[in-house]
Amino acid sequence: MRRMLFGIATAVLALAAAILTFVGPAHAAAGLHISGRAIVEANGQTFVMRGVNHPHVWYTSQTSSFANVKALGANTIRVVLGSGKRWGPSTDVADVILRCKQNKLICVLEVHDTTGYPDETAGAATLDEAADYWISQKSALVGQENYVVVNIGNEPIGNQNPTQWIDATANAVKKLRANGLEHLLMVDAPNWGQDWTNTMRDNAQRVWDADNLHNTVFSVHMYSVYNTAASIASYFDAFASKGLPLVVGEFGWRFNATEVDHETILAETRSRGIGYLAWSWSGNSDPILDMATTFDPNQLTTWGQIIFNGPNGIKATAKEAAIFAGAPTSPSGSTPPTTPTTTPPVGSAGCAATYTVVGQWQGGFQAEVRITARDTAIRGWTVTWTFGNGQTVSNAWNATVTSTGSGVTARNMSYNGNLGAQASTTFGFLGTWNGANGAPTLACTAN
Numbered sequence: 001m002r003r004m005l006f007g008i009a010t011a012v013l014a015l016a017a018a019i020l021t022f023v024g025p026a027h028a029a030a031g032l033h034i035s036g037r038a039i040v041e042a043n044g045q046t047f048v049m050r051g052v053n054h055p056h057v058w059y060t061s062q063t064s065s066f067a068n069v070k071a072l073g074a075n076t077i078r079v080v081l082g083s084g085k086r087w088g089p090s091t092d093v094a095d096v097i098l099r100c101k102q103n104k105l106i107c108v109l110e111v112h113d114t115t116g117y118p119d120e121t122a123g124a125a126t127l128d129e130a131a132d133y134w135i136s137q138k139s140a141l142v143g144q145e146n147y148v149v150v151n152i153g154n155e156p157i158g159n160q161n162p163t164q165w166i167d168a169t170a171n172a173v174k175k176l177r178a179n180g181l182e183h184l185l186m187v188d189a190p191n192w193g194q195d196w197t198n199t200m201r202d203n204a205q206r207v208w209d210a211d212n213l214h215n216t217v218f219s220v221h222m223y224s225v226y227n228t229a230a231s232i233a234s235y236f237d238a239f240a241s242k243g244l245p246l247v248v249g250e251f252g253w254r255f256n257a258t259e260v261d262h263e264t265i266l267a268e269t270r271s272r273g274i275g276y277l278a279w280s281w282s283g284n285s286d287p288i289l290d291m292a293t294t295f296d297p298n299q300l301t302t303w304g305q306i307i308f309n310g311p312n313g314i315k316a317t318a319k320e321a322a323i324f325a326g327a328p329t330s331p332s333g334s335t336p337p338t339t340p341t342t343t344p345p346v347g348s349a350g351c352a353a354t355y356t357v358v359g360q361w362q363g364g365f366q367a368e369v370r371i372t373a374r375d376t377a378i379r380g381w382t383v384t385w386t387f388g389n390g391q392t393v394s395n396a397w398n399a400t401v402t403s404t405g406s407g408v409t410a411r412n413m414s415y416n417g418n419l420g421a422q423a424s425t426t427f428g429f430l431g432t433w434n435g436a437n438g439a440p441t442l443a444c445t446a447n
Contacts, residue, residue: 162197
């Protein structure tokens with residue numbers, strides 16, 4: 001089992017011893033979702049996770065980690081958060097999401113407090129308590145379905161009665177759906193994530209059926225239980241035969257003969273198109289699992305070199321999410337991307353706004369609005385416009401967006417309203433169109 005961080009005692013496996021605001025209804029198909037066994041984006045492009053875990057809740061000042069991980073080639077980062085039961089509470093979810101987006105990383109957010117329940121005697125959280133935390137963060141999450149995966153709880157069930165994982169996980173999924181969260185969900189296996197009893201493997205269908213959106217991916221954590229090629233291939237084969245989606249949400253490396261066969265994990269995930277998130281960037285109490293010494297990207301460890309620079313590692317296999325590209329890949333039969341832009345009005349006070357369509361396909365489009373303070377700093381902004389061709393906004397991020405008929409009003413979030421002179425920020429949205437998609441004229445007012 002993985003070495004726990006920061007002096008927290010490692011639970012020994014019985015087998016071995018005896019992680020914005022949106023107005024209006026969201027739809028899973030508007031963001032990351034499952035198609036067959038694959039994770040796909042809103043435009044239908046397959047997305048395969050290639051990334052690492054970052055222990056954010058214990059090292060909140062290490063914000064440069066997002067950019068450093070991206071610079072090394074990752075397309076995903078799994079961010080450790082706390083619900084307040086054992087760690088945290090993490091109240092900076094909106095900021096974490098913004099950092100992911102700024103660095104073009106898909107954000108897998110996980111609650112770590114559930115680790116090893118009920119084996120862990122330090123008061124581990126239940127999956128129901130983890131679900132309550134995610135509901136409390138709804139305002140930061142809704143509207144981020146293109147960018148965020150909600151990993152309900154890390155390694156939520158230990159080795160005591162692992163079959164309790166079935167109902168606990170299904171009920172947590174139902175609770176999140178009932179409370180309006182339509183994100184791609186990730187659920188970790190029991191047995192401290194390793195599923196050596198095959199509880200998740202044999203009962204994943206029941207959890208899948210509990211999700212009315214069928215938008216859940218299963219996550220196995222591969223440590224010393226998976227120290228042979230046969231054990232890894234067998235587990236992957238089982239999910240393939242069931243037609244259910246799977247990722248490796250954590251794994252370590254073979255630093256001695258009894259440890260995980262990372263070479264097989266890397267090779268098999270590549271050949272099968274399965275995502276992986278290696279543990280972990282830095283900060284482990286057992287530094288053998290650190291990829292970067294003291295969070296320094298210029299001091300990659302052996303493990304870091306394997307993950308980022310190995311033949312089946314991140315640089316060789318990662319592909320950035322299409323949502324971050326200048327023009328997302330259009331589905332078959334769609335129209336080519338167009339980029340109509342409005343020009344900011346001239347003036348020296350207040351703010352200006354520009355509108356750009358960054359991707360367009362049949363019936364849908366993605367737009368970005370850039371707000372720029374003029375010659376003096378501003379403390380907030382409001383952008384308004386009227387669509388002239390019947391377009392609508394369906395999903396927005398980095399702004400509170402409301403619509404009345406064809407009129408649209410966008411207001412800053414708490415974290416992007418203050419702009420220095422000549423400074424800029426952006427927000428984006430997905431929209432619908434029919435027949436024409438002309439760029440509207442924007443008006444920007446500084447608060």
